[in-house]
Amino acid sequence: MTMNSFKYIPGESHYVPEQAGVDAAVAKFKTALLHRLKRSAYVYRIDCGGCNGCEIEIFASITAIFDAERFGIKVVPSPRHADILLFTGAVTRSMRMPALRAFHGAPDPKICVSYGACGCGGGIFHDMYSVWGGSDKIVPIDLYIPGCPPTPQATIYGLAVALGLLEQKLKGKNHVEEEGEGAELIHPQTPLDVRVRIERQARLLAGYKQGREISDRFVNLLETHKLTSLKRHVQEWLEEENDPRLKEIVGQLEKTLHATLKGGSRSA
């Protein structure tokens, strides 16, 4: 195993990174390590050119609030003490060698974890000229913890999965279109332009998420009640929520509704 494991390729793509290999004997030890580690896991984090969001979350997860030390997970200052290596960041070209040095510095057997969106697949930087796009390009990875950044809860969950304390939940999915499969319309009872204008106005005022929730509630009221009693039901809803912002937005929605029903083409 050479440390400077570059493979030279003539032509436009000058270099491809070559993954540092693992001996068969070490791989055997690794399974034993995973069984024995259970409550004493020393973690060393290697920042391969991330934004420091991941580091902040790693340190958040060893604070009193999340307390990863309940499971014996401890962050150590040297790779020589480590059982688990956390690779964060998209692996910039200049951080490749230091990362490999830390990898080789840690005693075998060790568990390598790809941490965060950049570590798992390059994240938002995956196609930049200056990155290798993921830590699995340079070292053999045993566990992936996605997230941007992973919350402390996700960190604890991920490390617990690595140590065999919790089960992996996410599975790959593959859907193939079935015969007669079709998308359902949103609010099929309401006329299309009424629904679209109300939703558009609500999203304009409250953002896509809250706007959709508000417009859904409003259109549901419109579908279940008569137009004459709508005012009363809307009033009940507003009193229940008691939010001046919601009151203003729903007032605007009512204006939009009446403008649309009158046949005006403007969206109020």
Next chain:
Amino acid sequence: MLKLLKIVKDAGEVTIKYPFAPANFTPAFRGKPEYNPAQCIACSACAVACPANALTVETDLEKGTLTWQFFVGRCIYCGRCEEVCPTRAIVLSQNFELAVFNKEDLYERATFKLCHCLECGRPFAPQKQIDYALALTAQAGAGADEMETLKIQFAICPECKRRNHLNDHLSTLCDLQTSGEK
């Protein structure tokens, strides 16, 4: 010492119970985008909006399919896919337990059939998208006769449509010319 112990007692236990009790997030917390393939019309709006290219689509013209792919490892949970999805097939959930041993488990794929043009026979758009467009037109108040014509019109690819229009236009021009000569 007693003072310190009193402070500790007053502070109480701050550590959250997470792995032994469900994690509590605010309602606005953005976790894994949950995808409902039945509701998806393969319009690719999410793939265009995705800043990290976690969402990608690939068309296979030979097989006549469109494959939608989501790689959660690259997702930055910005919610722009949810924002642009016209059918609400993608909604960000509160799911954060995403750690996996195998990279293949981070991928989610869905394959949709493409509609073949009625005239030239080439695949040009996902069938579900065309069906949804028709359903929307019907909801907007198109009559039964109109729908019959639209059904045919929607199943013709843009190039053939353009050629047909051009031919119509040319024949009208020819008619005008011949009538002018008379």
